[in-house]
Amino acid sequence: MISNRLSQALSKQITSEFTASQQYLGIAVYFAQQSLDGWADFFYRQSEEEREHGLKIVRFLVDVEADFELEPLGKATPQFTSPVEAVRAALSWERQVTGQFHEMAEMALAEKDYTTFQFLQWYLDEQVEEEATMQKLIDLIESGVNLFLAEGNLPS
Ligand SMILES: [Fe+2]
Ligand SMILES: [Fe+2]
Structure with missing residues (x-):
């Protein structure tokens, strides 16, 4: 049985x-508005992936019979001062999220909730990948390459 504390942390997640x-989605729109459609598609896909990450937690909480609320979402913007600023913002959100998963993993271990600990492993791996991807994109933009020509170099 999952503790209230842990199920609340997961529902916040x-x-x-x-x-x-x-x-x-905001970042995708930012790129789409500049006709950087390959970049926009990459971030549209990223947006869908994040929705999947959320749903995976929803399904887990249902499976472990936790009670939880679905809170309103935070605000997002398609306005950035430059492409690199948009992707830097993404990297900093991803780092924050990584920290949240570390805290939950710590909580699960402290409570000897090995089931939830195991569930969280997938996210810890995923965060390594997502941070690395955003860092690669930052490096790509900072190389000074033409972003239209760089579309073929985007991770799939
Ligand atoms: Fe995520
Ligand atoms: Fe992410």
């Missing part, structure tokens, strides 16, 4: 993941 989905 649902809101974080869905908010991340909104934030990536």
Whole structure:
């Protein structure tokens, strides 16, 4: 049986993941408005992935019979001062999210809730990948390459 404390942290994380989905949607729109359609598509996909991350937690909480609320999502914007600023914002959100998963993993271990601890492993791996991806995009933009020509170099 999952503790209230842990199920509340996970339900807050649902809101974080869905908010991340909104934030990536904002970045996608930012690129789409400049006709950088390959970049926009990458971030549209990223937005969908974040929604999946949230849903995975929803399904887990249902499976472990936790009671939880679905809170309103945070606000997101499609306005950035430059492409690199948009992706830097994403990297900093991802780092924040990584910290949230570390805290939950710590909580699960402290409570000897090995089931939830195991569930969280997937997210810890995913966060390593997402931070690395955003860092690669920052490096790509900072190389000074023409962003239209760089569309073929975006991670799939
Ligand atoms: Fe996520
Ligand atoms: Fe993410």
